[in-house]
Structure formats: structure tokens, C-alpha cells
Amino acid sequence: MSPKKIVVVDDDESIRKTFFLIFNESYHVYLARDSQEALKRFRKAKIDLIIADIKLPDLTGLEMIAKFRESGYRGEVILISSFPDFVEIDELSRLSISHFFVKPLDLEALNLSVEYLLDSKKITEKRV
Numbered sequence: 001m002s003p004k005k006i007v008v009v010d011d012d013e014s015i016r017k018t019f020f021l022i023f024n025e026s027y028h029v030y031l032a033r034d035s036q037e038a039l040k041r042f043r044k045a046k047i048d049l050i051i052a053d054i055k056l057p058d059l060t061g062l063e064m065i066a067k068f069r070e071s072g073y074r075g076e077v078i079l080i081s082s083f084p085d086f087v088e089i090d091e092l093s094r095l096s097i098s099h100f101f102v103k104p105l106d107l108e109a110l111n112l113s114v115e116y117l118l119d120s121k122k123i124t125e126k127r128v
Contacts, residue, residue, distance in 0.1 A: 002028075003026065003027050003028050004027050004028070004048040004049065004118045004119070005027065005028045005029075005030065005045070005046065005047040005048050005049075006019075006023055006027045006028070006029050006030070006047070006048065006049045006050075006051060006114070006118075007029075007030045007031075007032060007038060007042050007045075007047050007049070007050050007051070008020065008023075008029060008030070008031050008032070008051045008052075009031075009032045009033075009034070009035065009037075009038040009050065009051070009052040009053065009056065009061065009064065010033070010051075010052065010053040010056075010080075011033055011034055011053065011055075011056055011057055012053070013033070015053070016031045016033070018107075019031075019051060022107065022110075022111060023111075023114065026119075027048075027049075027114075027118065030042065030047075034056050034057045034058055035052075035056045035057070035058050035059035035060070035061070035063065035064035035067075036057075036058050036059070038050075038052070038064060039059075039064060039067055039068070043067070043068065043071050043073075044071070047073075047075060048075050048076065048118055049075060049076045049077070049078065049114065049117060049118055050065065050068065050073075050075065050076070050077045050078070051077075051078045051079075051080065051114075052064060052065065052077070052078075052079055052080070053079075053080050053081065054079055054080070054081040054083065054086070054087060055081060055082070055083060061079055061081075062079070062087075062091055062095065065077055065079070065095050065097070066095060069095060069096070074096075076098045076117040076118070077095070077096070077097050077098050078097075078098055078099045078100070078101065078110070078113060078114070078117070079092070079097050079099075079100050079101070080100075080101045080102070080103060080105060081100075081101075081102060081103065082102070082103040084100075084102045087100065098113075098117055099113045099117070101113075
């Protein structure tokens with residue numbers, strides 16, 4: 001079984017690099033610095049999870065996810081933000097956002113969320 005694919009979209013290079021280092025051993029990790037790059041490179045690709053910041057240049061993370069959904073993407077989505085007050089719960093629900101994290105991130109919780117969304121069998125094995 002080939003590794004699942006994650007796309008990380010964040011304009012902060014240090015966050016992209018950190019996520020790459022955390023997830024690269026278990027998954028194929030692809031990086032994009034903004035919503036336009038992500039849509040251009042991955043809109044038609046078979047990916048399993050998008051991790052995106054809400055505040056991005058050009059389109060917001062929510063607008064970008066809406067475009068992915070319009071293109072037929074039905075995979076998992078984790079959104080992150082330093083500005084949770086600007087996030088509408090109804091919008092997260094409408095776009096089927098799997099999880100939402102507030103910066104500064106709890107990387108252990110984020111890692112568990114990714115494992116849960118992509119490899120729930122791994123989580124079960126850890127608890128047994």
C-alpha cells in the first residue's frame with residue numbers, strides 16, 4: 001500500500017518545513033506557499049489530506065478549500081490559524097473541515113489528528 005499524500009499550504013516557510021519533517025517519514029508530503037500554488041499543482045491530484053493556514057495571500061484557506069471541494073476533492077482537511085475569532089463555525093461545517101487548530105500549535109495533537117484521519121488503525125494499535 002503506497003503512503004498517503006498530504007499537501008501543506010502555509011506562507012510561513014518554517015511551518016512548511018516543520019510539517020515536512022514531522023510527517024515525511026510516514027506520508028508523501030507536498031508543500032505550497034499559497035493557495036494559488038496549491039490549486040495549480042494539486043487541484044487534480046489524488047491527495048488524502050490538506051493542511052492549510054486560513055490566512056494566506058490571495059485566497060484565504062477557506063476559499064481555497066471551497067475551490068478544491070468544487071473540483072471534486074472529498075478528502076480530509078485540517079485548518080490552522082492564529083486568528084480563530086475570524087472563523088465561522090458554519091463555514092467549517094459547510095466545507096467539511098475535519099479538524100481546526102489554533103496557533104501556536106500543539107504538534108503532538110496535530111500528529112495524532114493526522115494519524116486519526118489517515119491511519120485510524122495505527123491509533124488503535126497504540127492504545128492496545
